[in-house]
Amino acid sequence: MKMSRNYPEDKPSKHGTVRIPKDLVNAIEEFLRTDQAKKMGFLYITDIVTEGVREFLRNLGYYPTRRRFEHYNAYEDRISIIDNDAPKGKEWVDIWFTGDQAFCDRCEESECEHIGFIIQSPELIDPLKEHGWSVKDGKIVRR
């Protein structure tokens, strides 16, 4: 019988291992228990460490800056975008246009960076304006 292998041995690992101080681990675990962490899509210690280090290096110019948000698709009642800084499996964010104002299902808010991205993207906001929406105080509201 031939065994199939998902990960060939010669494939380089995409992860490295580091040790971090216990007090940092404790602080991260405390944050992970909050609703804010869940809302932001963080589940594991690795998510926080990765986000923190990436941000640190990016600010110093040692990590490539890429577009954080990408427009993925527009539907009748929502726009789906990809948040490249969100933890793996949580990249997709839906902004709904079913009420009086746009609503982000990730942040559970009508004013957030995801909605801000839509406001700043002419290819997204212009069609919305043609369909009776307008921008007011950082929100997208039905006229």
Ligand SMILES: [Zn+2]
């Ligand atoms: Zn949001």
